[in-house]
Amino acid sequence: MGVLSYWPLVFLLLIPAIILLYILKQEAKPQKFSSTMLWQEVYRNLEATRPWEKLRKNLLLFLQILTVLILILAMMGPWLRSAGRRGEQVVLVLDNSASMGTLYDGKLTRLEAAKEAACDYVDELPAGSVLHVISGNRQAVLVLTGSSDRTEAKLRIRGIEQTELAGDLSSTLGLVQSCAGQSENGEIIFFTDTAFDMGDLEARVESFYNESPNIALNSLSYARKDDQLLVLIQLSNYSDELYRGEINLYGMDKNGKEELLEIAGAEVKAGETGSVYVETDADKIDSGVRILRAELQEQDALAGDNEAFCVLEEVKKRKVLLLSESNLFLEKAFSNLAGIELYRTDDVGLVTESEYDLYIFDGMMPEELPSSGSFLFINAQWEEYFKNCGKVTGQLLYFVDSEVTSYMQEAEIGVNESLIYELPSWGTSYLNPSENLNPAEGAETSKGSAVSAGFYGVYDGHRIAVMGFDLHQTDFGLKAEFPILMSAFSDYLLNGSLTEKNAYVVGDSIMLHGNTKGSELTLKLPDGSTRILDASEASGSYLEVEQTGIYHVSQELDGEQKEQDFTAAFPVASESHVEPADNMETTDPDEADRNSGIGTLELRNYILILLMILLIAEWIVYIRSR
Numbered sequence: 001m002g003v004l005s006y007w008p009l010v011f012l013l014l015i016p017a018i019i020l021l022y023i024l025k026q027e028a029k030p031q032k033f034s035s036t037m038l039w040q041e042v043y044r045n046l047e048a049t050r051p052w053e054k055l056r057k058n059l060l061l062f063l064q065i066l067t068v069l070i071l072i073l074a075m076m077g078p079w080l081r082s083a084g085r086r087g088e089q090v091v092l093v094l095d096n097s098a099s100m101g102t103l104y105d106g107k108l109t110r111l112e113a114a115k116e117a118a119c120d121y122v123d124e125l126p127a128g129s130v131l132h133v134i135s136g137n138r139q140a141v142l143v144l145t146g147s148s149d150r151t152e153a154k155l156r157i158r159g160i161e162q163t164e165l166a167g168d169l170s171s172t173l174g175l176v177q178s179c180a181g182q183s184e185n186g187e188i189i190f191f192t193d194t195a196f197d198m199g200d201l202e203a204r205v206e207s208f209y210n211e212s213p214n215i216a217l218n219s220l221s222y223a224r225k226d227d228q229l230l231v232l233i234q235l236s237n238y239s240d241e242l243y244r245g246e247i248n249l250y251g252m253d254k255n256g257k258e259e260l261l262e263i264a265g266a267e268v269k270a271g272e273t274g275s276v277y278v279e280t281d282a283d284k285i286d287s288g289v290r291i292l293r294a295e296l297q298e299q300d301a302l303a304g305d306n307e308a309f310c311v312l313e314e315v316k317k318r319k320v321l322l323l324s325e326s327n328l329f330l331e332k333a334f335s336n337l338a339g340i341e342l343y344r345t346d347d348v349g350l351v352t353e354s355e356y357d358l359y360i361f362d363g364m365m366p367e368e369l370p371s372s373g374s375f376l377f378i379n380a381q382w383e384e385y386f387k388n389c390g391k392v393t394g395q396l397l398y399f400v401d402s403e404v405t406s407y408m409q410e411a412e413i414g415v416n417e418s419l420i421y422e423l424p425s426w427g428t429s430y431l432n433p434s435e436n437l438n439p440a441e442g443a444e445t446s447k448g449s450a451v452s453a454g455f456y457g458v459y460d461g462h463r464i465a466v467m468g469f470d471l472h473q474t475d476f477g478l479k480a481e482f483p484i485l486m487s488a489f490s491d492y493l494l495n496g497s498l499t500e501k502n503a504y505v506v507g508d509s510i511m512l513h514g515n516t517k518g519s520e521l522t523l524k525l526p527d528g529s530t531r532i533l534d535a536s537e538a539s540g541s542y543l544e545v546e547q548t549g550i551y552h553v554s555q556e557l558d559g560e561q562k563e564q565d566f567t568a569a570f571p572v573a574s575e576s577h578v579e580p581a582d583n584m585e586t587t588d589p590d591e592a593d594r595n596s597g598i599g600t601l602e603l604r605n606y607i608l609i610l611l612m613i614l615l616i617a618e619w620i621v622y623i624r625s626r
Helices: 009-023 040-048 059-075 110-124 150-158 169-180 280-288 328-335 348-352 481-491 604-624
Strands: 079-082 091-095 130-138 138-149 187-191 204-207 216-227 228-238 242-253 258-268 273-281 288-295 308-310 318-322 340-345 356-360 374-378 387-399 412-422 427-434 454-459 464-469 503-505 509-513 522-523 530-533 540-543 551-557 560-569 600-601
Touching: 009 059, 059 604, 091 110, 110 150, 110 187, 130 150, 130 169, 130 242, 138 150, 138 169, 216 242, 216 288, 216 308, 228 258, 228 288, 242 273, 258 273, 258 288, 273 280, 288 560, 308 503, 308 560, 318 328, 318 348, 328 340, 328 356, 328 481, 348 551, 374 481, 412 427, 427 530, 464 481
Parallel strands: 091 130, 091 187, 187 204, 318 340, 318 356, 356 374, 374 464, 503 560
Antiparallel strands: 079 600, 130 138, 216 228, 228 273, 242 258, 242 288, 288 308, 387 412, 387 427, 427 454, 454 464, 509 540, 522 530, 522 551, 551 560
8 A cells, every 4th residue: 555645644734723722611601590509519610610621432522533534545645556557657759849839829829838748747657656757858868767646747747937948858768767766667758849769668658749930030240331230140940831921130239239230121932941131330330339239120930040149240450479589480370360469589688567468488488477368388387387398309380170270180281399288188189290209218108108209289268279390390381281270279379268159049058268367257047137256266167058148257356357249049940940850760668558557546535435534424423412
């Protein structure tokens, strides 16, 4: 025997209250007698005026206590093992990915309809069924495990929240199998709108896919041309009819204040992707607008993909200081790059002040590095950041695939001499020595560490690139790959933002590039909430964006406030139009097999009948005792 819930036991407190009513003395009624009362009766009258009396045996009292106990037992939902339908291990999996936010019947979303269906299914389960509830998108979350309490199960199901993350329920299969275990009488039900691969798992899929006309804004980008700002909006029509509508273009300043810049008409054929071009006055942008936001005027079935965002990057000159005795290769390469002001000196004392965006150390090192800015080390060493583990001579160095070596993977460099570095944990190699390299005699590296002749990365809030050889000791400066690499270094090192880029998709992991010597890092989320990261977490920490909209990150360093906006877009590619779950081929356990074997018998209805009989008996006893 078992019960479904234990919370009704709280009503046991009613029993002392009933007993209390029976030990309270009823008010005595005055009576007239024809004879004089004896003196010994005076004492009895005094006793009758007391508020309490001895508890006596009373059939009505016992009936009322028994009624309360039976009522509590009925509320607890007792059950017994019996022949017939058996108790089951039931695993309910609900999809709460972004596509489940689509309207299902005009009022409820797909997720809301799925939750109602799951709750209805829980109500129909036999007593003693063990419930597991899982929510899933790109990752699985165990909402409830191993509970026979239907009330709690329905509360947990209704508490599953809609997300804007992409993904399908294939991510939940491992957790599902763990919950189902080896039970032969279990049942697994997926509530989703999207088809997914469930392998050989025996399960049932309840589809909540519906044909819903949906227009999605894919992207928003811009370009500057003279005194005009050219804005490109791309949108897709996921319906079977021609779309004609209007798109509002807004501008937002750093305080979050929005103004309508333009209204553009859009026309896209069914099932196709189109573009809308908008021109607006650049003066409006120069007045303080930092974010562009496009939004469909008419709402459709899926609201999440009805807007797109774009961060306007500030156009300004970047100051670069070249610390070198003489290097025409570097001077010419950086002076030809747009947006750069190049300064050269051989006075190492000038680098103590943090007034440049990039410092290039060509074989010369100061006593102390600046607290801000990016660094390019050429034929140099700084023990705090990376470790030199020897030299090679007369070797070929090979470029490897990386962010800064696009179109250069086939190139190689012959060097007379080059430093070899132990690749730090934060570094990515772009230039490797030959595979049969043996570090110089006496060189030491950490066990299992890789070596590199050139690498880049972010450390302690600084973007850093390292090159192990003197450009004068090789012909690399005369090759076509040299200006390409310097341009790539410029793009990477002069991106002094607090994140890698300013545009992401919900679900992306971003790395923060704050400075551990600065203040705590403040991150403002699209929903208005704020997250604070300690200075120790400001550099190299990964953060997953889970909300569509605009993020703002800031940190103070040396009295200067560093700020950056970045955006997270709705995952249109995977969630605005999905493959219907109706198309899935599922393996459902045989219905007869599921309903056979040892099962459970619910006792609640029988107990309620007994309770009615007791109430009738109590009423009869009460009437006869009057």
